[in-house]
Amino acid sequence: METSVEHIREVVFDVLRASPNPPAALSDATSIVTDLGLDSVAVMDFVMEIEDRLDITVPLDKIAEIESLGDLVNTLSTLKVAA
Amino acid sequence: MALFDKFTPLRAAYERHESAGDNPFSVVFDRVLSPTEALIGNREILLLGTNNYLGLTYDKAVVASAVEALQALGSGTTGSRIANGSYQGHRELERALADFYGRRHAMVFSTGYQANLGILSAIAGKHDHLLLDADCHASIYDGARLGYAQVTRFRHNDPDDLRARLRRLADAPGDKIVVVEGIYSMLGDTAPLAAFAAVKREFGAYLVVDEAHSLGVLGASGRGLAEAAGVEAECDFIVGTFSKSLGGVGGFCVSDMEGFDILRVVSRPYMFTASPPPAVIAATLEALHQLRARPALRQRLADNARRLYNGLAGRGFTLGPEPNPVVSAIMPGPEVAFAFWSRLLAAGLYTNVSLPPATPRGLALLRSSVSAAHTPEQIDRALDMFAAVGRELGLIAPERARAAG
Numbered sequence: 001m002e003t004s005v006e007h008i009r010e011v012v013f014d015v016l017r018a019s020p021n022p023p024a025a026l027s028d029a030t031s032i033v034t035d036l037g038l039d040s041v042a043v044m045d046f047v048m049e050i051e052d053r054l055d056i057t058v059p060l061d062k063i064a065e066i067e068s069l070g071d072l073v074n075t076l077s078t079l080k081v082a083a
Numbered sequence: 084m085a086l087f088d089k090f091t092p093l094r095a096a097y098e099r100h101e102s103a104g105d106n107p108f109s110v111v112f113d114r115v116l117s118p119t120e121a122l123i124g125n126r127e128i129l130l131l132g133t134n135n136y137l138g139l140t141y142d143k144a145v146v147a148s149a150v151e152a153l154q155a156l157g158s159g160t161t162g163s164r165i166a167n168g169s170y171q172g173h174r175e176l177e178r179a180l181a182d183f184y185g186r187r188h189a190m191v192f193s194t195g196y197q198a199n200l201g202i203l204s205a206i207a208g209k210h211d212h213l214l215l216d217a218d219c220h221a222s223i224y225d226g227a228r229l230g231y232a233q234v235t236r237f238r239h240n241d242p243d244d245l246r247a248r249l250r251r252l253a254d255a256p257g258d259k260i261v262v263v264e265g266i267y268s269m270l271g272d273t274a275p276l277a278a279f280a281a282v283k284r285e286f287g288a289y290l291v292v293d294e295a296h297s298l299g300v301l302g303a304s305g306r307g308l309a310e311a312a313g314v315e316a317e318c319d320f321i322v323g324t325f326s327k328s329l330g331g332v333g334g335f336c337v338s339d340m341e342g343f344d345i346l347r348v349v350s351r352p353y354m355f356t357a358s359p360p361p362a363v364i365a366a367t368l369e370a371l372h373q374l375r376a377r378p379a380l381r382q383r384l385a386d387n388a389r390r391l392y393n394g395l396a397g398r399g400f401t402l403g404p405e406p407n408p409v410v411s412a413i414m415p416g417p418e419v420a421f422a423f424w425s426r427l428l429a430a431g432l433y434t435n436v437s438l439p440p441a442t443p444r445g446l447a448l449l450r451s452s453v454s455a456a457h458t459p460e461q462i463d464r465a466l467d468m469f470a471a472v473g474r475e476l477g478l479i480a481p482e483r484a485r486a487a488g
Contacts, residue, residue, distance in 0.1 A: 041443075
């Protein structure tokens, strides 16, 4: 399976665009809490969706460190390479 | 930037509800009269949101045991069981719990929250994996955070999703520990425990079941969902609380695991906190006795739960999936939930508002919990109040529809 950062970013953006209230603009700088307005459980639900798309496991303590979509993409790509 | 600036948006919302007089998070009962009634000012309120499932808080034998222990043994233990010693009652209650569950070991904690903190943080080590149901209670998530294990979340009540995640972790070293609940506290739904037990067996994982809302509620002897589902032997650890069906405060874990008692000197939430006071222990012990001796309480609870659930469903409310003692009406959003809640309270009915992130899938809930102590008339009165407010707020069809139904 594709492991490039670009591919992972596309998966992340895809999941967000498919959500009931798709955000207007997305970039690496988008803050998950302030820009997307996701609460702690919504963030975990969002990551769960991405875990399945990429077939990886993102431990909850890693999620806690993530603030922006760029952070998320970096974390996912590190995990994906290690998997 | 001031220390509390980070709370500014939350504080604005809180103060808005406070000034509108509809803040469910600051309710004070001036006097609680019984398991089902209280006074706010001089208004009598019907209580439908207390988790007092068996209504044992005013049971004569329970109260008498607490009074006797209070007088004989004093108001508090003033210390932890590890640093300052156990009272005989602590051991007696642990033996009674082990006997009730047919297990070799039991451990008592000072709260139900600490039972989850204490067990999960201790049994899962640095290289182990905790797999938590997405809808598990905050205490389970906090217990996972307190320890050093890797934590994974699986889709609520979805054994296939658990299997997929266990498969993903198959090559990772360390033990896998799955955590689910008996009855989930927000929507009152139960776990498909037999299916989870099968997945657990398939992967050689361990299974922890939190029966906080199902102890005294489900199972032929009231032991909870594991008993009802016939999979007690597959449940390696049962965690529970004294503060719901047993009417006290405290938590416990029972298990047959070899060497279980070592947790007493490993589990920080057990070691570094004061042990439950004698009156609480004595009351809980007697409540457990009542739970075992009076299966009729469980029957009455089930009857009341069905009466409320079917009554609300029949009046057109959208509810959780199963008629259990937790009955939640799904509201269109938080503002309606607050309005509904405050109109019910004004009419004399106390319920709970549950909001995200405490609820699954971003749901705003008006949550009720039924007691064996409710009379059918009280449930009917609650249903009438629900229907009146539901019509006022346009959530259900007008009266005519009900007469026809």
